[in-house]
Amino acid sequence: MARDGSTAPSAPVGVAREPTALDREVTAGLGVFMRVCGTCHEAMWRLPTGGHLPRIRWTEAAMRRQIRAGSGRSSASAMPAIDAGRLPESEMPALIAYLRSIEAVVSP
Numbered sequence: 001m002a003r004d005g006s007t008a009p010s011a012p013v014g015v016a017r018e019p020t021a022l023d024r025e026v027t028a029g030l031g032v033f034m035r036v037c038g039t040c041h042e043a044m045w046r047l048p049t050g051g052h053l054p055r056i057r058w059t060e061a062a063m064r065r066q067i068r069a070g071s072g073r074s075s076a077s078a079m080p081a082i083d084a085g086r087l088p089e090s091e092m093p094a095l096i097a098y099l100r101s102i103e104a105v106v107s108p
């Protein structure tokens, strides 16, 4: 129920509302993304406030494989594997929530 007592099902975009648990997870995930992925991907993958969003629409399994195994090539321009030292498993759910919010990850 909205603050004024009306029962609109959901607030229109741009109308202030309390952040949900999912909002907080996505925000935390953005922080993880900026720390762990942002050095390489900030310019490639814009922030939610930027114009172009990636929408590569991978499954969560494919995304986790890319993160933990890297791209499997040894070239200097390839993505390295990112281990639990740099990205603890406990931070993975927030990161995936952020990646879902930009449609980099979708459900199959």
Ligand code: HEC
Residues within 6 Å of the ligand: 033, 036, 037, 038, 039, 040, 041, 056, 063, 066, 067, 071, 073, 077, 078, 079, 080, 082, 087
């Ligand atoms: C050291 C730099 C570096 C870091 C850190 C890094 N990436 Fe990458 N990533 C790359 C490069 C370079 C490519 C493209 C070439 C390749 O696939 O190896 C890439 C490719 C990808 C792709 C495949 C995109 C496509 O269209 O095929 C995904 C998905 C991805 N990265 C996700 C992530 C996520 C999520 C993180 C953070 C957990 C991350 N990367 C961290 C350098 C990095």
